[in-house]
Amino acid sequence: MKTIESDPGDFAGSREAPRAPAQKTERTAVRYLPAVIPVPLGLTTSFIVRDHSVLLVDTGNPGDETAILAAVKKAGISPDEVSLILVTHGHPNNYGSADALRELTGAPVAVHEADADAMRPGFDGLRLPARIIPRLIGLAGGRIAVPGFGGVEPDIVIRSPADLTAFGVRGRVLPTPGHTPGSVSVLVAGGTVIIGDLLSALFAGGRPRLPFRMDNPVAAHKSLRTLLAFGPERVYAAHGGPWPGAEVLRRLGNGR
Numbered sequence: 555m556k557t558i559e560s561d562p563g564d565f566a567g568s569r570e571a572p573r574a575p576a577q578k579t580e581r582t583a584v585r586y587l588p589a590v591i592p593v594p595l596g597l598t599t600s601f602i603v604r605d606h607s608v609l610l611v612d613t614g615n616p617g618d619e620t621a622i623l624a625a626v627k628k629a630g631i632s633p634d635e636v637s638l639i640l641v642t643h644g645h646p647n648n649y650g651s652a653d654a655l656r657e658l659t660g661a662p663v664a665v666h667e668a669d670a671d672a673m674r675p676g677f678d679g680l681r682l683p684a685r686i687i688p689r690l691i692g693l694a695g696g697r698i699a700v701p702g703f704g705g706v707e708p709d710i711v712i713r714s715p716a717d718l719t720a721f722g723v724r725g726r727v728l729p730t731p732g733h734t735p736g737s738v739s740v741l742v743a744g745g746t747v748i749i750g751d752l753l754s755a756l757f758a759g760g761r762p763r764l765p766f767r768m769d770n771p772v773a774a775h776k777s778l779r780t781l782l783a784f785g786p787e788r789v790y791a792a793h794g795g796p797w798p799g800a801e802v803l804r805r806l807g808n809g810r
Contacts, residue, residue, distance in 0.1 A: 587744035593625040596645045598792045601748050607637035607722025611748050615650035633659045637721040641665040642750030642805045643737040644672025660708030669736030676705035732774025745787035754793040762797050
């Protein structure tokens with residue numbers, strides 16, 4: 555996987571200095587690659603990236619903090635090892651538990667500046683057409699109701715490709731607009747990419763495809779081509795996957 559050169563001033567507007575990475579131990583020595591641990595949450599998935607410190611990627615809906623924190627502890631991670639909570643884009647099922655997890659871990663919440671305003675007002679509840687509810691109930695294991703909740707004020711605003719080493723994680727945040735203007739993906743050392751909703755398997759038989767909802771389809775195609783150019787070995791998404799990078803390239807290498 556190709557690497558990206560660091561840009562100065564990757565993160566802006568932080569209300570606190572980045573937390574110092576946890577002290578290296580035998581299990582977090584440099585010879586080990588970061589581990590990506592999916593946390594299924596019904597229709598969506600959050601991710602734990604475990605390295606010298608721990609990155610949480612997306613936070614599900616309100617109340618999902620319980621399942622996410624349980625997964626953190628099951629992995630043998632203390633909540634205070636979490637150094638950053640990254641929201642891939644400003645949709646409610648991606649930032650719904652961000653405030654609660656910030657309180658539980660003490661870690662700052664980061665989002666791209668183009669989606670920060672989407673998180674601030676909060677969400678007034680989930681309303682679905684009756685004709686699609688039966689199918690969604692099956693996909694979500696019976697959970698589809700999402701109540702309204704208050705907004706989230708990010709601690710950190712991302713403006714450009716951002717190096718995560720200051721947070722104890724070998725990886726980078728890369729803007730990948732298209733699904734939303736401020737969508738981002740995470741390039742993790744070792745050939746893994748976490749893409750949020752840039753691809754989705756919903757109603758696609760488990761196969762990767764561009765999502766039904768795109769703010770800018772042209773930008774989404776370009777973002778996908780940019781990520782595939784890094785040659786990822788494994789692709790994680792909020793809705794479906796993971797997929798081998800070669801499969802995504804074979805199916806969507808032309809960005810369609």
